[in-house]
Amino acid sequence: MNVLGIETSCDETSAAVVRLGRTVLSNVVASQIEQHRPYGGVVPEIASRSHVRVLPGVIAEAIARANTTWAQIDAIAVTYGPGLASSLLVGLSMAKGLALAVRKPLCAVNHLQAHVYSPFLTPGTPSIEEVCPCIALVVSGGHTCLLRVESPDRACLLGQTIDDAAGEAFDKGASLLNLGYPGGPAMDRLGKIGDPASVAFPRARAPRAGSRMEGLAADLCFSFSGLKTALLYHLKAHPIPDGDAARLADVVASYQEAIVDVLLDRTEKAMTGHHTLLVGGGVSLNSRLRARLQAYAASAGIRLLLAEARFCGDNAAMIAGLAGNGQGLWGADALRVDAEPNLPVAPVGGR
């Protein structure tokens, strides 16, 4: 079964063809970073207009690169949330229209559940059925959450950020350091050469109760907004002299380490009693996070399934993969569904 996936939840326009939920035949990603860079963040109006402009060509290219024809496409899968309303609508309307026009079944997919599925797109990885129950960490620009994946069809939310996402912490920190947008990749590069112990940035303790924590264990939730403030005050007290690249790298490495420490701490707690950890989302590209996760997995005897670099950021292969594995909303349910900007990843569940 070949599924055509379509992803337009934020600022990447992507289409992919995936066979049987596992074999990626094509994965075309058109990035809009250059269009948003002058504004230091994603501008929703620019994002949706750009999706409208490039999506038809991206879909045609995904089908061509997969060496398939429309006749060989068995279903169309699309992200319906969470994300930017106007961006989601472009992909969803296109997918609904295509499904009706070419008479293929439609599947509507939760973007965050697709990030959870992304490690299974790598050849040789066991199937999701084989590793459940397991824990998943999703770290992206908009979300940071820990899930218990009971079965391919059932997951529950164990913890999430109560303020900024890990990617936002990277991007806002980078902006304070004038490293440009998006900040994650620049922080990663500089962090490699700095000393992570040079500045003692705070590691947020278990946050106080708040509406985003309802039903969740405090020690599995994240808070990153205080870290960004700590960086602001640090820079006021100790400005980095112009051209002092070594000092800049030290501050970046220390700031990055504070984010990675907190991600590791919560993940290790969530892993109690579990043997497999899935990790996906744009921030899982971070080399320090990947190295720390690998070291933890090796020392704790845990099977770590990290999404491959090309499947970490937003991409349609993970959407087509999840649908091809039988998940998502199908048929009339999918045709009826609306864009859901605040779609939760999964119901809240206890440990």
Ligand code: KG4
């Ligand atoms: O998953 P993603 O592509 O989009 C969302 O769904 O949000 O994640 C984008 C986020 C941005 O905040 C970006 O700065 C961050 O991932 N990111 C990184 C790295 N590459 C991208 N953060 C840290 N280190 C990286 N190498």
Ligand code: ZN
């Ligand atoms: Zn994402």
